[in-house]
Amino acid sequence: MLLTLQCCGQDTDGLNKAMEKAVARSKGSFPGSSHSPPAIEDASETQEKSGDWEIDRRLLKIGEKIACGSCGDLYRGIYLGQDVAVKILRSEHLNDTLEDEFAQEVAILREVQHRNVVRFIGACTKSPQLSIVTEYMPGGSLYDYLHKNHNVLKLSQLLKFAIDVCKGMEYLHQNHIIHRDLKTANLLMDTDNVADFGVARFLNQGGVMTAETGTYRWMAPEVINHQPYDQKADVFSFAVVLWELVTAKVPYDTMTPLQAALGVRQGLRPELPENAHPKLLDLMQRCWEAAPDKRPSFSEITTELETLFEEVEETTEAVNGN
Known part of the structure; x- marks a missing residue:
């Protein structure tokens, strides 16, 4: 069984604001957070280090959609003859924050290698077609x-x-x-x-x-x-x-x-x-x-x-x- 990385949760969008309002109404204070932890690499640094894991989109065949997220979709695909999973961020949702999250995800996936962590194959890091390619897991979630x-x-x-x-x-x-x-x-x-x-x-x-x-x-x-x-x-x-x-x-x-x-x-x-x-x-x-x-x-x-x-x-x- 493998662990997976994703830039956006599938069912938390809109809940953070609702949670803030609801907790504010409940007893006790709602501690705020004034800053988010810095990404270890920004998108430009990730692109500069892409090297041989930058995916050539011409060689990537996109197949059926297998899951939907709040700001991207997951597809089954084929890359260099191998079954892969392709997560594509929707261009209409792209902003600086999402691009930083994307760069963070790529940076981590590049560094981890373990039999219980999904294997990173490559990424397309050139906006607006940001996508991450990993091994395809036939058993689903x-x-x-x-x-x-x-x-x-x-x-x-x-x-x-x-x-x-x-x-x-x-x-x-x-x-x-x-x-x-x-x-x-x-x-x-x-x-x-x-x-x-x-x-x-x-x-x-x-x-x-x-x-x-x-x-x-x-x-x-x-x-x-x-x-x-x-x-x-x-x-x-x-x-x-x-x-x-x-x-x-x-x-x-x-x-x-x-x-x-x-x-x-x-x-x-x-x-x-x-x-x-x-x-x-x-x-x-x-x-x-x-x-x-x-x-x-x-x-x-x-x-x-x-x-x-x-x-x-x-x-x-x-x-x-x-």
């Missing part, structure tokens, strides 16, 4: 697998998926990158792995971020509150992903995203599932602690999940042996 195909995971498969996500996230955090939009829609599947990458950013020198991003149903309370946050915000999002894997349900499915955000801000969490493995329930609750410093790191989570996976495999073998 984990969100679709769970919620559209109504698949219920066995414990061993669930743990494999969760460990894949954790290993990709551990790699990103070790390289001082925060994902910022970890959710099942950004977890892509091939035949036997999960990969991811979303609205990632390099950590600034202070180690905290203040930009608004992400998707409310998976978002940590400190991000919702526009407070400084660090890598532990991704751990909170992972807790919600883990809950999805266990329940095969959409978090807060009876609420609007705004209602979910207000609830999380006030301490709401998804209802703990019955009959789930107690160690998973315990891990879930520690990962979505309100205080970020109480949440475990992805290296700790990976170790716990791998230990549990071994226990499950040994139990299964023992039962089958009998």
Whole structure:
């Protein structure tokens, strides 16, 4: 399973303003953010360093549209005989901020190489046809697998998926990158792995971020509150992903995203599932602690999940042996 990067969230547009108004009406203050973290490279610097990863659009064949975003669309395509995914930013939405986000995404994708991070193939960096080309993941998103195909995971498969996500996230955090939009829609599947990458950013020198991003149903309370946050915000999002894997349900499915955000801000969490493995329930609750410093790191989570996976495999073998 692979982690994915994207410049724009699919369902948060317009919600930030609504969230500000709603929180202003609720008790407590709404901490503002006066600045966003600087992009590590601007678009011109990215273009200057493009080299052999600059895509020749004449060699790129665009096929069917497979997903829509708020400011761009994802297509299946072919490049040099290889199946690829092509994310194209819509020219009518381009502005300096989006071009900076695009440059940031390209800069990060160029630097990361991990079996659980989607493989970057190249980019078209010449405005107005900005696009990013990555490997094509035939299995689609984990969100679709769970919620559209109504698949219920066995414990061993669930743990494999969760460990894949954790290993990709551990790699990103070790390289001082925060994902910022970890959710099942950004977890892509091939035949036997999960990969991811979303609205990632390099950590600034202070180690905290203040930009608004992400998707409310998976978002940590400190991000919702526009407070400084660090890598532990991704751990909170992972807790919600883990809950999805266990329940095969959409978090807060009876609420609007705004209602979910207000609830999380006030301490709401998804209802703990019955009959789930107690160690998973315990891990879930520690990962979505309100205080970020109480949440475990992805290296700790990976170790716990791998230990549990071994226990499950040994139990299964023992039962089958009998």
